[in-house]
Amino acid sequence: xxxxxxxxxxxxxxxxxxxxxxxxxxxxxxxxxxxxxxxxxxxxxxxxxxxxxxxxxxxxxxxxxxxxxxxxxxxxxxxxxxxxxxxxxxxxxxxxxxxxxxxxxxxxxxxxxxxxxxxxxxxxxxxxxxxxxxxxxxxxxxxxxxxxxxxxxxxxxxxxxxxxxxxxxxxxxxxxxxxxxxxxxxxxxxxxxxxxxxxxxxxxxxxxxxxxxxxxxxxxxxxxxxxxxxxxxxxxxxxxxx
Amino acid sequence: xxxxxxxxxxxxxxxxxxxxxxxxxxxxxxxxxxxxxxxxxxxxxxxxxxxxxxxxxxxxxxxxxxxxxxxxxxxxxxxxxxxxxxxxxxxxxxxxxxxxxxxxxxxxxxxxxxxxxxxxxxxxxxxxxxxxxxxxxxxxxxxxxxxxxxxxxxxxxxxxxxxxxxxxxxxxxxxxxxxx
Numbered sequence: 001x002x003x004x005x006x007x008x009x010x011x012x013x014x015x016x017x018x019x020x021x022x023x024x025x026x027x028x029x030x031x032x033x034x035x036x037x038x039x040x041x042x043x044x045x046x047x048x049x050x051x052x053x054x055x056x057x058x059x060x061x062x063x064x065x066x067x068x069x070x071x072x073x074x075x076x077x078x079x080x081x082x083x084x085x086x087x088x089x090x091x092x093x094x095x096x097x098x099x100x101x102x103x104x105x106x107x108x109x110x111x112x113x114x115x116x117x118x119x120x121x122x123x124x125x126x127x128x129x130x131x132x133x134x135x136x137x138x139x140x141x142x143x144x145x146x147x148x149x150x151x152x153x154x155x156x157x158x159x160x161x162x163x164x165x166x167x168x169x170x171x172x173x174x175x176x177x178x179x180x181x182x183x184x185x186x187x188x189x190x191x192x193x194x195x196x197x198x199x200x201x202x203x204x205x206x207x208x209x210x211x212x213x214x215x216x217x218x219x220x221x222x223x224x225x226x227x228x229x230x231x232x233x234x235x236x237x238x239x240x241x242x
Numbered sequence: 243x244x245x246x247x248x249x250x251x252x253x254x255x256x257x258x259x260x261x262x263x264x265x266x267x268x269x270x271x272x273x274x275x276x277x278x279x280x281x282x283x284x285x286x287x288x289x290x291x292x293x294x295x296x297x298x299x300x301x302x303x304x305x306x307x308x309x310x311x312x313x314x315x316x317x318x319x320x321x322x323x324x325x326x327x328x329x330x331x332x333x334x335x336x337x338x339x340x341x342x343x344x345x346x347x348x349x350x351x352x353x354x355x356x357x358x359x360x361x362x363x364x365x366x367x368x369x370x371x372x373x374x375x376x377x378x379x380x381x382x383x384x385x386x387x388x389x390x391x392x393x394x395x396x397x398x399x400x401x402x403x404x405x406x407x408x409x410x411x412x413x414x415x416x417x418x419x420x421x422x
Contacts, residue, residue, distance in 0.1 A: 052297020
């Protein structure tokens with residue numbers, strides 16, 4: 001492998017690995033706070049699936065612990081969507097719906113290819129189907145629920161909408177049909193929202209920064225605080241094991 | 243062509259008899275996660291292991307247990323590799339493994355394809371739907387009383403690989419090993 005293709009593969013593994021790692025950490029923040037015990041267990045299990053993906057992807061890019069615990073904010077390549085705070089339960093579910101639908105489409109394509117991500121994608125796509133199903137069922141239940149749950153679900157889908165455009169920007173080394181993915185994503189998410197008596201939000205699907213945002217290392221305000229908490233233990237006790 | 247020596251067969255039997263750390267009623271062979279055992283020379287062995295779920299933390303304990311068992315058998319050097327491809331599926335659980343799961347109180351995965359999530363409608367409360375809906379797939383049977391009349395409580399249970407269900411006949415809750 002030439003240096004440049006190897007660098008491309010490393011950057012691609014970082015982008016996909018950071019998505020999984022950061023969302024895993026956000027979902028883990030629900031532990032002890034979820035509305036019901038079953039849901040706490042469900043979110044923790046989804047987080048664990050994502051952490052497994054992150055470990056494999058980051059190991060393709062270097063040392064998993066160093067990459068997770070010792071990089072600065074600007075070195076992370078995750079989508080801004082996954083770093084958004086949990087908000088209320090509807091915000092977490094909207095984030096899950098948007099991301100798991102995207103990840104399922106992404107992994108389906110990667111699994112059919114012959115690239116370095118095919119083995120992981122083929123394995124993880126079946127797990128992600130359960131994540132998407134979980135998000136879909138909750139979107140239906142909240143959207144088509146009480147006036148309050150409907151309103152909260154509507155607010156959440158709209159608040160996170162502007163972070164969805166970034167998912168379909170090309171990432172070098174991740175060889176997929178982004179336009180095809182975007183069309184399939186809009187159809188799938190649109191169908192769930194309609195059945196949940198909601199609608200696809202209007203307005204721009206990206207912020208003012210059009211060139212990639214999180215993929216360029218530009219993150220939103222709350223991400224720094226999340227990283228501080230995630231990295232604190234490792235940085236305070238380097239090399240500690242149990 | 244790959245041939246298996248008598249020693250490799252013997253070591254595979256040993257490695258395969260290691261109990262699953264989370265579900266000790268099952269062996270690794272019955273779970274279907276042991277992929278290959280290769281002997282390089284008399285005291286160096288390589289073992290291929292595949293995870294059930296990408297994030298399954300049990301794989302590290304499995305590796306350690308396999309190393310211990312083979313060391314005890316006089317193998318000096320044991321390397322356990324994790325392989326992802328082809329991806330593990332619940333179809334890899336043997337019939338004997340399924341029987342043991344049921345006996346242990348866990349509904350085994352339903353056999354055959356298609357796999358993946360089963361659409362279940364959620365109502366405002368967790369109760370039986372007023373009119374029975376047509377079963378799209380084979381029902382999940384209660385491991386305690388055998389009834390096919392069971393309902394889903396949560397897609398994710400004590401571990402990512404299980405769903406939490408409740409039997410509507412004997413009222414017992416139980417874990418179901420999800421199809422993957």
